[in-house]
Amino acid sequence: MKAKRSTRLVDMTRFLMENPNTVVPLTFFAHRYESAKSSISEDLTILRKTFQESGTGILETIPGAAGGSKFIPSIEKDEAVRFIEELQSFLDDNTRMLPGGYVYMNDLLNRPSILRQIGRLIATMYKNKKIDAVLTVATKGIPVAQSVATLLNVPFIIARHDSRITDGSTISVNYVSGSQRRIEKMVLSKRSLPANSNVLIVDDFLRGGGSAAGLCSLINEFDSKVAGISFVAERDYDGKRKISSDQYTSLFKIDTNSDEIKVSQGNFDWKPFDNFSKKGN
């Protein structure tokens, strides 16, 4: 379609948002809109500035023959702080207490608008890592994993405690559940992860870290590497976890030792959010 600037701006925004973390050559847009490369270049400058100012993400320019533009979804610090505070006040609610120090979070982790923001936070934290796939274990971690994977535009794979016929051939590992000191099993479909992948582990809740350690050994069995481990929330935990605190990030810490829920910010670092600010530096 031969397109005017106004049409191009709308359609390019849509296209880049639907295809994040993908290098789109200048010629693709020039051809799509039957426009000169110089006009497309000017359009991209407008997009880059607007994405930056609204804190939506970074529009990176990759130079050279294989170059083009790559949209990297992120969240800027002010919005991230507001969102963390908002979610913290949702979580800080004693009616969420369940027996055994568990916390009810289903109503938050099933809302697309909340999941998108959590995804943007985690994507921003790991934006400098090479990630080929997101891994979680069924069931509660799936929505968060999907949200992160959608923004990174990589597959998300789901390990299970019980293998199903629909998984086909599987590889399994045994691990010690951190919180209950039982031997558990975890399986992953053999075809689901190619060797030499860089894998980000994502889950909803960290207790003893047994599942996360199990996922790490599963990644190892697939001759792949752990690129990071990220949780929505971690619980206060007595004793030694199966993973150490410099291996993972958490958005929230939840203390349920007393009769009240106490929620505070997780162990994540604000540094990745600093590079990217509204001021344009």
Add this chain to the structure above:
Amino acid sequence: MKAKRSTRLVDMTRFLMENPNTVVPLTFFAHRYESAKSSISEDLTILRKTFQESGTGILETIPGAAGGSKFIPSIEKDEAVRFIEELQSFLDDNTRMLPGGYVYMNDLLNRPSILRQIGRLIATMYKNKKIDAVLTVATKGIPVAQSVATLLNVPFIIARHDSRITDGSTISVNYVSGSQRRIEKMVLSKRSLPANSNVLIVDDFLRGGGSAAGLCSLINEFDSKVAGISFVAERDYDGKRKISSDQYTSLFKIDTNSDEIKVSQGNFDWKPFDNFSKKGN
């Protein structure tokens, strides 16, 4: 921020795509960009035309005091036909055959780009229904449910075969598994679905329809209504299903009776895709 037209077009596109199926008042944009309502109106006309031409969705204008603009993600027929054909050729692969006539689909239903297109197809089929929530049963249906729910901008809720402590109080139903003729149980967290909700059931695969019938009675127990039932694929099935073919839509039919997989188009109707065409009618 005081914003020029070019900036407004980029930011409005981003905003409407991130907040689908939500009425955004004209005054919201006028205020956000410190611009006259008449300018915003002109911007919206450009967006509406571009979304229509690219087959991204419908930008509806809701008149009156509570009015504004609502972006309804859909997919236009040509793109839908191409996507169905493409996915059909992926599925039509004998290495996907698993024992017992099962079909390996994990590698497709874990890719964000495929899930988005499936979501757009299902959202288009049900675009004239009022839907308050999307319901699925763990595990394989979750990614598809999340994708549909994200486009409809409603919560997605996950029933389970085994209740977990993190669900809190649950309501359970028993149902007869259609394919294996066993009594099964299904539970849903009591807080997860308010009464009088209109619920779209989404799942990956239809065999005997037992799970779908179980989800229907679960919705009934929550004093809510079934707005529709949608599957990615249905298998050829001997015998009477627990749900009838006018109750559900499927994108694909998969025949695994011989040694070869045969994939054809599912039972869905192309009519909802007709109203919305590139030609602008």
